[in-house]
Amino acid sequence: ELYNFRQIGPDTKVHGVIGNPIGHSKSPHLYNTAFRSAGFNGIYLPLLVDSVANFFNTYSSPDFVGYSYTIPHKEAGLKCCDEVDPIAKAIGAISCMVRKPSDGKLIGYNVDYLGAIGAIEEALGGSNGSSNGAVSPLASKLFVVIGAGGAGKALAYGGKEKGARVVVANRTYEKAKELASKVDGEAITLADLDDFHPEDGMILANTTSVGMKPKTDATPISKKALNRYSLVFDAIYTPKWTRLLQEAQDSGAKVVFGTEMFINQAFVQFERFTGMPAPKELIRETLAKNT
Template structure:
């Protein structure tokens, strides 16, 4: 409406889906932006301070998080139908996208070109619109982010006895819960480091398909025999706000794991991680993966190195 209107217009969109219209209003000529007076919107002062609306103009490039739910993200693009979203928002000003649940696998088919690693994994978490021709290029930064977070946690602990050139997860049993886009990135990364892989998922056929892709095993929850020194990685949404009381595995079972990683980062210290620490496991928060994948995305978005120290400070203050 703002783009095509020939006279001054006040546009009000409310709720979660309305936030992005307020953030981008100045770009498209709006002279009034709504704040908390409308349902689902943050205070106006917060909008101005965080998003610097005084600096937004018609030349502003847009980089946002495409997900559902997406309320926990700072530049939220609440999307139900990913292909329809890209069809509608096709101009070069929509320059880059961080892809979240549940779209990481669907995003693969929406891209005109896909980086070989993302193609191998079968999931995309980063999309760039190439300025020269407007084509969508897909990448995956989740893989290295999750695996290096786990490796560095091992290297900083007393249980790592591997030489510097050998991954501390090589030869270990990597147990994955969840078989979605983030989980695919994790197990492909784990296999690339020499780990053995076992996958649990509520949809057993989906777990089997992923296990076959990485030469791993899919197991039913009641048919698994633990072994010493295992790694547990939760890639499901179990334990995410507002369901912080939930966990993907019982506390007694956690005693079999040497390291526990949880991709959930809201809250930062999930029930799974709290109980894993209580039984003596090394714990790795999803916030660490979140930061590392964002560092990779920043480089793809800007072609420059991210201000890592500043980004860590901001993220850790937020969470």
């Protein structure tokens, strides 16, 4: 069962995911299962919202202590925060909101990038994205981000935060340039990517929809150019094995699946909501069963 209403009491912490559509969202099942398993007195509801501003004007009960944001409300959500984390502000979108217990203010965060960056760090070995002060395995690596939309921004800021040297490769050069300047990085076009090989051992992250179902024969970079990369991440998760990841694996690179981004994101959000360590195995299993 999704919610156990008999357990709701005055101390129950209420959470929700704001989106439209929302019926397909796996988050309510995931977080309710994880809350229960961790012994956390909380529930998590799907919230079908047309206008985020109207929702907060008419329905923002202080009993709601945490929200997740999904399509298409990540930008609008940012405007409804009392305070915004600097990285979320720079990205221009939030993925979750947490109410500060001390004064009831709603603080917006973007943890999307932490999910992807955490998965990449884990695959590289070393720090797993938690801020334990250890040097990131991404530090000083050349980190090529394909795409300059919401996800591209998140990855580029995340890479910079971890000390990587960021390169933004985008179809539209102007957008690459704008983003690259914000992360002290370099801008190239998608067309430049095949001849871009300043060094070996680079890290690649695709954040565009190139290769997504149903056009699964598409890939943003030629197979030959993949030789220079030691790790390739694809934000696409349908299919799991994109052509990019297949060719990366054939070239001997490590691969990181798009689903890893969601799993790691869930760890981070769980910890933000509950202040407790995430039940990682349970979250992994619950997501695996429902995808």
